[in-house]
Amino acid sequence: MLSRNERTVLFSKYEDIFQCxxxxxxxxxxxxxxxxxxxxHxxxxxxxxxxxxxxxxLKTKYDKAMFEARKAISAKGFFEPLLDRICVMMASEQLLTDSQSPIKILDAGCGEGSHLTYTLQKLIEKADREVFGVGIDIAKEGITIASRGVSDTVWCVGDLAKSPFSDKSFHFILNILSPANYSEFHRMLDDEGMVVKVIPERKYLQELRAILYKQSDRSIYSNEHTIEHFKRNFNLVDFQHVQYRVTMEHEDIEKLVHMTPLSWGAPAELVQQALAKNKLEITFDFSIMLGRK
Ligand SMILES: [Zn+2]
Incomplete structure (x- = not known):
């Protein structure tokens, strides 16, 4: 992990992005x-x-065990096809290739930080320039885990509705499977800045839902509304659908069950049924929206 001193140097170097x-x-x-x-203050x-x-x-429903589970699922690479696609989409934007370095990226709702850390590594390889990351989440339990990482990233506990960042601070805002605050996103984005929003699609974790709710097509929420709302706020420049299946072994399934809020509302005996599985094919299904301010 980065030493406390190295982290302080980063905070100091980028202190102008912070506001009270x-x-x-x-x-x-x-x-x-x-x-x-x-x-x-x-x-x-x-x-x-x-x-x-x-x-x-503030106490959230997301506890340490949930973030540890999500970190373990990420470490196994189960989100990599999604994140690789995001990096390809970002790397094709002039903003990344033409801008003066460093590129500043905010992950709004970063949880335990795995998605941002992986994305930054890939972008540094692709863009060949300094890329600086900031992760914010309202859950202290997630940020505590994130701050163990080694990337050139600073981590903050904070509320997106009162984002502690100055106007026009970021080139990109990532918002992956997490609630957004578009007026704050607008304020914090550079004039040419872009938002990358990932939403779950209908088949996301359908095999797990089939066990926990004895149905597989229960939609997580209305995507149509989410997409329309995004398009009212940003100029949609790219929209991609990413769907893939992975094979999970017993210990992965256990982590997956602990990672997802899906298990919160399910009957205990069905959660036990899921936890008892030795192997499951699991579908990952997402849409990625890339929007310009
Ligand atoms: Zn103040």
């Missing part, structure tokens, strides 16, 4: 340890190497 989540004034990193705004970098920019403490 309370009064929206600029913040500076003081004594290498606290972000302070002109109204003296103060947020300390903590020992784990991230900064908590929430204005009130």
């Amino acid at each position: 989540p309370i009064c929206r004034n600029a913040m500076t990193l003081v004594n290498q340890k606290s972000f302070i705004c002109s109204n003296n 103060c947020f300390d970098l903590n020992k784990k190497g991230y900064v908590n920019l929430l204005t009130h403490s």
Whole structure:
């Protein structure tokens, strides 16, 4: 993992992207340890190497075990076909090839950070330039795990509705299987900036849903509405569908069940049935929307 010192150097180098989540004034990193705004609102970098920019403490339904499970599923590469496609879509944009380095990317709703970390590595290989990542999530449990990573990334606990970042700070905002805040996205994006939004499609985890709910076609939510809402806010420049199947062994299935909110509402005996499986074919099914401000 990056040392606390290395992380502090990164925070310091990019301090101008931060703004106070309370009064929206600029913040500076003081004594290498606290972000302070002109109204003296103060947020300390903590020992784990991230900064908590929430204005009130908050408990989410997402606990440490869920994020550990998601990290394990990511480490097995089950999301890589999705993330590889995202990188190809981003790399074909002039924004990435023409911009002055470094490219600044925000992952809004980054969870335990695996998607951002993988995406940054791939983009650095493809774009051959400095790429700087910022991950934000409202769940401290996710950010704590993310901050163990080694990439050139800073991690923050924060609320997207009061995003602690200055206007026009980012070239790209990733929003992967997570709620959005489009007015804040607009504010934080550079004039040429782009949003990459990933939504689950109908067949996502259908085999697991078949066990947990004894049905496979229950739609997660209305995608039509989500897509229309996106198009009202951004100029849709690319839309791609990614669907693939993977074979999961017993321990992967266990992690998958713990990772997904799907298991929260399911009867306990059906969750046990899923956990008892030794092998399952699992469908991953997503749409990726790339939109320009
Ligand atoms: Zn302030």
